[in-house]
Amino acid sequence: MSSKPRVKPTSVPQVLQLSTPDGIREYQTRYIAAKRTHEVDCDLCGMSVTAGTAGNSDYRLGLHRTSCLLAQAKEQSKQARLAARQQAQAPLIPSAPQEESSDTGLETPGATTPRPSSPIEKQSLSCYLDELEDKKGCPGIGVKWTTGSVWGDYPYILHENPDIGWEPISFDSQTNTIYFRSDRCKGSSQGNSTKACQPCKQLPSSVTFANVQERAKEVKSHTNLRYLTSRQKDALIAKLLRQVEIMRTQLNNTKKSNKRNNTQISDFKRIIALIASEEVAGLRRILEQALARGSSPRKVLVILERTLRKLYRVRGGFNERELDISFLVKAIGGPKLLYALQKALGLTSVSTIRRRHRVPKLLPSLATPTSEEVHANIQAFFCPDIKPPPKFPNCSELPGNVMMFDGVALEGRPRYCPDRDAILGLCREHSSRMGPIDWKVSSVIQGQ
Numbered sequence: 001m002s003s004k005p006r007v008k009p010t011s012v013p014q015v016l017q018l019s020t021p022d023g024i025r026e027y028q029t030r031y032i033a034a035k036r037t038h039e040v041d042c043d044l045c046g047m048s049v050t051a052g053t054a055g056n057s058d059y060r061l062g063l064h065r066t067s068c069l070l071a072q073a074k075e076q077s078k079q080a081r082l083a084a085r086q087q088a089q090a091p092l093i094p095s096a097p098q099e100e101s102s103d104t105g106l107e108t109p110g111a112t113t114p115r116p117s118s119p120i121e122k123q124s125l126s127c128y129l130d131e132l133e134d135k136k137g138c139p140g141i142g143v144k145w146t147t148g149s150v151w152g153d154y155p156y157i158l159h160e161n162p163d164i165g166w167e168p169i170s171f172d173s174q175t176n177t178i179y180f181r182s183d184r185c186k187g188s189s190q191g192n193s194t195k196a197c198q199p200c201k202q203l204p205s206s207v208t209f210a211n212v213q214e215r216a217k218e219v220k221s222h223t224n225l226r227y228l229t230s231r232q233k234d235a236l237i238a239k240l241l242r243q244v245e246i247m248r249t250q251l252n253n254t255k256k257s258n259k260r261n262n263t264q265i266s267d268f269k270r271i272i273a274l275i276a277s278e279e280v281a282g283l284r285r286i287l288e289q290a291l292a293r294g295s296s297p298r299k300v301l302v303i304l305e306r307t308l309r310k311l312y313r314v315r316g317g318f319n320e321r322e323l324d325i326s327f328l329v330k331a332i333g334g335p336k337l338l339y340a341l342q343k344a345l346g347l348t349s350v351s352t353i354r355r356r357h358r359v360p361k362l363l364p365s366l367a368t369p370t371s372e373e374v375h376a377n378i379q380a381f382f383c384p385d386i387k388p389p390p391k392f393p394n395c396s397e398l399p400g401n402v403m404m405f406d407g408v409a410l411e412g413r414p415r416y417c418p419d420r421d422a423i424l425g426l427c428r429e430h431s432s433r434m435g436p437i438d439w440k441v442s443s444v445i446q447g448q
């Protein structure tokens with residue numbers, strides 16, 4: 001019955017081989033010229049069966065022989081039942097003729113090649129066929145599959161496990177019914193062959209079957225994939241695909257942000273390397289202004305590099321400390337030193353010091369200090385414009401001041417005071433006879 005290579009038609013008789021339950025059997029074909037085909041005789045019933053134009057086709061012979069075997073087995077079981085009934089009715093009749101008759105049941109009259117088979121072989125074959133025939137008799141139990149379609153909502157993969165206990169045998173998609181047969185099916189031997197046997201009938205009310213139905217209706221999240229129906233698997237796959245899509249998007253976003261972060265980190269590293277190796281004038285002010293603008297690390301790096309190449313100079317943004325240091329540099333070292341340090345370290349310019357740093361002026365008294373002079377000096381040093389008071393939270397009043405003097409240096413040398421147009425520094429004891437007005441420079445010049 002398996003596919004054989006095509007052979008050319010021939011009229012020469014051939015030897016045809018057929019595999020049977022008893023082994024390979026050989027048949028001699030004969031060519032029928034009128035039909036232009038070969039024929040062989042069945043070894044069980046002697047009927048002629050077509051064997052193809054080349055005499056090598058065993059398909060029809062195989063079919064015929066199987067039906068022959070079934071018919072024989074049926075006949076045999078009928079004989080056996082008959083004999084049993086006769087035996088029950090007439091127990092005194094000797095049983096030998098019955099055995100003979102049951103034996104002759106297999107010996108079909110007209111067989112051209114009598115089959116030489118042992119009694120044991122006959123018995124096993126008939127048992128097998130009996131079983132086959134019996135099971136064929138039970139139509140199985142039809143269950144209306146209310147869960148859904150008989151094709152999509154039944155977990156067919158369950159039957160990979162042979163212990164499940166039943167199997168679907170046929171389907172009626174119009175009434176949405178599946179016919180099941182229990183593994184313990186007894187067939188029609190019990191009686192009416194059109195009705196299901198007892199094990200088949202009990203199948204729908206079994207716990208395992210009810211569980212399968214329940215799972216087909218509603219699946220739990222922890223249910224084994226093996227128990228899912230095709231439709232439930234489809235739904236699961238669709239859900240998983242949606243999750244995959246979401247996770248793929250998240251992964252792409254993460255990859256992008258990761259790339260961005262890596263670039264930023266490498267920019268920060270380059271900034272640190274630059275600061276460590278080069279002296280950037282006004283670094284604090286550059287970073288402060290970049291932060292205020294929200295510049296990226298890459299932008300800050302570009303600004304720093306341009307500053308080093310004298311292509312960019314940061315403007316303004318000095319804090320009190322820088323102003324104080326610049327003022328001290330100018331006061332102690334002079335404007336030229338301030339200019340040099342302005343270029344080298346980013347200190348303020350002389351003009352900025354003049355504009356921003358107001359220096360309080362102490363007016364020396366020409367004679368005995370008057371209260372006006374004292375007030376003017378206090379005003380000059382502690383006026384909030386000159387010296388802004390320290391800020392205390394939750395306090396609207398100004399804090400007090402403490403004045404302390406220590407190590408006042410005296411320089412025994414007169415000095416001209418441009419604010420008063422007067423000479424300062426004369427000995428009070430020896431010049432007490434002269435009025436302070438007389439010592440004003442203008443009066444001296446006028447006096448000359």
Ligand SMILES: [Zn+2]
Binds near residue numbers: 068
């Ligand atoms: Zn036959």
Ligand SMILES: [Zn+2]
Binds near residue numbers: 196
């Ligand atoms: Zn059954």
Ligand SMILES: [Zn+2]
Binds near residue numbers: 427428429430
């Ligand atoms: Zn003196």
